[in-house]
Amino acid sequence: MSNWKLLDAIGVELEYMIVHRDTLDIYPVADKLIEKVAGAIEGEIEFGDIAWSNELVLHVIEIKTNGPVPSLNDVYKRFSEHIDKLNTLLADFNGCLMPTAAHPWMDPLLETRLWPHECGPIYQAYNRIFDCRGHGWSNLQSTHLNLSFDGDEEFSRLHSAIRLLMPIMPALTASSPILDGKAGTHLDSRMKYYCTNSARVPQVSGKIIPEGVFSHAEYENRIFRPMYEAISSLDPENILAHEFLNARGAIARFDRGAIEIRVLDIQETPVADLATTQLIISAVKLLTEKGEADRKSQMKWDVDPLSTIFQDVIKYGDQAVISDSAYLSLLGLGSEKMGVMEVWQHLAMSCTDKNQWDSAFNKPLEIIFNHGPLARRIEKTVAGDYRKEHLKGVYSRLCDCLSTHQMFLP
Numbered sequence: 001m002s003n004w005k006l007l008d009a010i011g012v013e014l015e016y017m018i019v020h021r022d023t024l025d026i027y028p029v030a031d032k033l034i035e036k037v038a039g040a041i042e043g044e045i046e047f048g049d050i051a052w053s054n055e056l057v058l059h060v061i062e063i064k065t066n067g068p069v070p071s072l073n074d075v076y077k078r079f080s081e082h083i084d085k086l087n088t089l090l091a092d093f094n095g096c097l098m099p100t101a102a103h104p105w106m107d108p109l110l111e112t113r114l115w116p117h118e119c120g121p122i123y124q125a126y127n128r129i130f131d132c133r134g135h136g137w138s139n140l141q142s143t144h145l146n147l148s149f150d151g152d153e154e155f156s157r158l159h160s161a162i163r164l165l166m167p168i169m170p171a172l173t174a175s176s177p178i179l180d181g182k183a184g185t186h187l188d189s190r191m192k193y194y195c196t197n198s199a200r201v202p203q204v205s206g207k208i209i210p211e212g213v214f215s216h217a218e219y220e221n222r223i224f225r226p227m228y229e230a231i232s233s234l235d236p237e238n239i240l241a242h243e244f245l246n247a248r249g250a251i252a253r254f255d256r257g258a259i260e261i262r263v264l265d266i267q268e269t270p271v272a273d274l275a276t277t278q279l280i281i282s283a284v285k286l287l288t289e290k291g292e293a294d295r296k297s298q299m300k301w302d303v304d305p306l307s308t309i310f311q312d313v314i315k316y317g318d319q320a321v322i323s324d325s326a327y328l329s330l331l332g333l334g335s336e337k338m339g340v341m342e343v344w345q346h347l348a349m350s351c352t353d354k355n356q357w358d359s360a361f362n363k364p365l366e367i368i369f370n371h372g373p374l375a376r377r378i379e380k381t382v383a384g385d386y387r388k389e390h391l392k393g394v395y396s397r398l399c400d401c402l403s404t405h406q407m408f409l410p
Contacts, residue, residue: 004148004257006158007285009068011146011258014079014273015266016402017098018059018090024392024399026106027095028058028113036089043118050078052086056123057138058113061086061097068148068258072274072281073358079270080405087403099402100374101141101190101265102176104391112138125239129200129231135179136197140190143173143264143273147281148257155252156214158259160298161287162250163210164330165280166263167310171340172276174317175265175374182386187317187375190265191249195314198247203230205247208263209306214299219252249310263310267364268374268401268408275361276368279344282351289352297330313340318372345369367407380410 018027034054035041044053051066063082069075083097090096112133114123123132132138149158174188186192191208198204203226213219228241235241243253249263261280267273287298305324313320322328323337333346348354348365371377381394401408 003150004068005150006154006288007147007149007281008070009146009148009258010070010072010277010281011065011068011144012072012075012079012274012277013062013064013144013146014270015055015060015062015141015143016083016086017100017103017141018061018095019098019103019399021091021094021096024098024395026059026103026111027093028111029090029093029095030054030058030061031115031117032093033061033086033089036092041117047082050082052082054115054117054119056115056126056132058115060141064144068146071356072278073356076271076274076358076360079274083270083402083405096399097402098395098399099141099266099268100175100378100395100398101188102135102139102179104178104395105181105388106139107180108135108138109133114138121239125235125237129234129240130198134193134197135189136193136195139179140176140194141266142190142262143266143277145261145264145277145280146253146256146258147261147284149259150257152215155216155259156299157288157295158284159210159214159250159252160212160295160301161284162259162261163212163306164287164298164301164327165283166209166249166261167306168313168322168340168343169261169263169280170265170310170314170373171318171320172279172344172368172373173264173267174314174376175267175378177375177379178382178386178391181388181391183379186315187373187379188265188314191263191314194247194249194262201227201231201234203227204245207303207307208249209303209310210248210250210252211303212299212301216254219254223248223252265374268398269364269405271360271405272364272368272374272407274358275364278357278361279348279351279365282353282357283347285353286347286350294330301330318376341369341372364407367409371409374408377408377410381408
């Protein structure tokens with residue numbers, strides 16, 4: 001994304017589980033699937049504007065924009081075409097793609113199979129240090145959103161805006177309410193585990209909300225250098241001493257001139273992913289365009305108050321209540337407290353570029369505002385019945401939503 005100006009370029013990555021069509025158990029055949037298409041086991045296959053790539057484990061495959069795009073309009077159609085292509089290929093293996101950010105009954109301790117091919121040494125290093133047989137590592141599927149910047153001044157504006165909005169993003173996208181065949185304690189279970197998966201080396205993820213650093217040099221000194229030093233004794237070959245080691249919920253990728261947001265759960269259909277990411281981009285844009293006084297106020301926010309909001313949101317989702325009046329004021333709201341979904345509706349109404357959005361985004365956002373994020377809709381559909389057969393029926397419907405490009409409703 002280098003040489004793109006602030007928010008001129010967007011990158012989106014969507015991760016999906018591969019499951020057995022009959023049982024919906026995870027199915028570690030990503031390498032065989034890629035080999036079937038490419039004729040060899042590759043880490044990435046390019047199809048013009050879209051690419052597929054492997055992930056940490058063999059039951060996950062990623063579909064992504066092959067390089068930056070200037071707009072999200074119509075991009076969901078390309079993602080949907082590639083979901084169709086993948087499902088057609090997987091039918092030969094008696095498999096299919098499953099959406100949502102966590103498999104509802106996978107046992108990571110027994111079922112994890114790491115990608116053993118290209119990038120294998122990196123994954124093996126992660127596994128040796130952190131033990132990747134856990135929900136926060138091998139049972140998580142997310143949407144990654146990359147937003148461009150050029151230089152320290154633009155990085156400062158973008159990073160401060162993303163830090164402020166990150167705590168409330170999972171209210172839109174939470175899709176992981178069930179783990180180990182039972183109700184999770186959090187509506188966004190993926191993020192609950194993500195918060196602790198690097199606990200052995202806390203500097204790797206910090207408190208998920210990034211520290212308030214606003215230049216490349218400051219980022220090197222306060223985030224990269226302490227992280228590399230902390231892991232050096234566990235990684236003597238420096239296999240992981242790169243920007244990608246950073247596991248905060250938004251990471252600066254100075255090598256590509258972008259910030260990558262990682263707190264978004266994958267949805268049931270790409271149009272929902274693209275609708276929520278469009279709203280987030282427009283809300284970020286709104287904050288970056290504020291005057292100097294407002295931007296200075298944004299930059300003053302410490303991690304802890306933002307983390308408090310974030311922890312409430314990943315637990316309660318759309319039902320979280322924000323009672324930090326200073327935070328609400330910064331978003332243009334004069335209330336002492338407000339439900340998080342009301343905050344998002346206010347931000348949606350305030351976005352100055354709404355007339356440029358793809359009209360297909362309206363329905364998914366309306367469903368999310370009226371019925372809650374996907375996790376809430378799954379929870380309502382399961383209705384307290386966590387028998388495996390019942391869960392299989394619900395998640396079979398979710399697979400159908402992905403293959404037919406439909407939103408999921410209770």
